[in-house]
Amino acid sequence: MGNGNQRYTIDDVAKLAGVSKATVGRVIGNYGSVSEKTRKKVMEAVSELDYVPNTIAQGLRNHSTKTIAVVLGSIKNNYCNALVYAIEKEAMKRDYNVLICNTHENLDKEIKHLQTIRSRQVDGILLISVYTVGKVIPDKYRYLYDSPDIPMIFVDRNIIGIKKDLIESNNEQASYEATKYLISLGHRNIGVIGTVAYSTVQERLKGYRRALQEAGIPVESSMIVDAEYSENRAGQRLAAKLLDEHPETTALYVLNNTLCGTVLLELKRRGLKTPDDVSLLTWDDDEINELFDITTVVQKVDEIGKKAVNRLFELMENPQSQVYTQKVDAQLVIRKSCSVPKKHAERK
């Protein structure tokens, strides 16, 4: 009776089949040549014992652990867990497992994780880095980011100064179009809420500015408010700030999925309805968005995850490969939270 556990080794199979372990290896690994007769004997022994090769031993020998790691801020974030879901699904198809590492958006934890997964010899790394624009990686740890020995690609967030593949949404363009949509409705005073430090948000801001400039609307920098990642209910505070300081605001444009929930809370607190009192447009879809009929820039998380894994495997096979960025189209899903502005206050 087989038990499928690790008690049986290749030697046990060899003994039972009456061959050498080299031969068993050939059958299992499907290489070299074995006579049909021996192959059958071996197969029988394998299923008799329910033998499964020890991945650790294979790893030591082959320098491949059949494991990839995903390093990200927090698995509780909806964008992240949808991404991990897609990644794991894709990895499984190739019999790879996925190690999950939360950095809690903390530099030290990111470095710690990067170090330990290296010593674990993961075959590849998918990184949504904490490193925000302006922050510099200490020389001491730079090898964690640019050493070519283990394939790594950036997902969603880029690190300026490190040349690695990047898979992300077409943030600038999608944001440009979203903003244009608001402008086409008649909005001229669009307040923006986002965590500016992240490279994605920077790009979304670029798109926003481009649309404004194209429409001849001056960009008022105080209408762009910045959220610290760690702040609790940042969306609420910033929506309040924006609405207080800029009562002429007719539309709110939220650049991070995490922020939107508490923006809604603030709107509710003030008794403001969308789209009648204020229009609302946000990034990243969520159950809430559908419930509230919020017009949303939806990222194709599945596709991003899939592309990321595919590219990582390419790199694992051919580490010399050229570095490049892949953009996945994000889509504006128009629901009911945006309309022609009712108030036509002047700009300050």
Next chain:
Amino acid sequence: MGNGNQRYTIDDVAKLAGVSKATVGRVIGNYGSVSEKTRKKVMEAVSELDYVPNTIAQGLRNHSTKTIAVVLGSIKNNYCNALVYAIEKEAMKRDYNVLICNTHENLDKEIKHLQTIRSRQVDGILLISVYTVGKVIPDKYRYLYDSPDIPMIFVDRNIIGIKKDLIESNNEQASYEATKYLISLGHRNIGVIGTVAYSTVQERLKGYRRALQEAGIPVESSMIVDAEYSENRAGQRLAAKLLDEHPETTALYVLNNTLCGTVLLELKRRGLKTPDDVSLLTWDDDEINELFDITTVVQKVDEIGKKAVNRLFELMENPQSQVYTQKVDAQLVIRKSCSVPKKHAERK
């Protein structure tokens, strides 16, 4: 210049320090005895090369990979990702990594994952099994569940017939109290929506029935409607069914977090407001719940995750340990979605 990668082995350190690798091992592993002088030499060599031991090689030797696996339905589920977050945090404290395995609530995938993580020699497994009440594990795969060679504990869901530790909320009692709360408000016609097959939901139903019986309210089985896990928008369909077939319903009691969103959708579609038109009480907290002021039975996911990891480590140290169940108190958080029923329709 160190590079922290795997190019350097214990031999390199030994050579550089001018000692044997056994000595290096003693210093690294902090066992046996080494003179202060040699220790220093070794330490210098270690930091010179930025040497990090190869976890794979250690694993082969020690039969420990410093990895635990979490097997669950889907990381996209909010209960699950909050759990994984807690688990990973706790695991990191002990320098353990976490492997994530989505079963997609599919039996075959669960078995496949269980097999591969075994061959990967994970040190422990946390399982939220797909096996629902009534389903039987094929003999062939039973070893995956009851073989004692690798410590495993059940989280949230139990498998009847397999004796393993279980960490879960006090589902019966918390559900009893939640139902009692609705009854105390005056509700007698409480519709229940849940995926009945799961052991947790069964327990919650028991608590619901107990409260009803205690209050002398007959349990009407057609007011308990069952959702298939995989059905899209099951909450919506079932809320509709309940409201159509039982117009006397004054309160909706939702037993799974995934269902609540679309229940709200159906309420919205019908123009029904909570708590004025219908009271609503649900399990598992979520951003939506706060936004909608929904009274909720909140599970202490953090504590469940922490307890699960702690217990798993106990088992890893002492596999012979007695099997037992730990219950974590879930709490009823009263917000504004429940009130005294306005309509006093008779029971059918």
Next chain:
DNA sequence: CTGAAAGCGCTAACAT
């Protein structure tokens, strides 16, 4: 077509 043997990097029992 098959087997013997070396070795991946580390640990630990044994020897000095």
Next chain:
DNA sequence: ATGTTAGCGCTTTCAG
């Protein structure tokens, strides 16, 4: 206090 060596389970030359 330190070094030598066997071996964890597997793959892969190299011989035969």
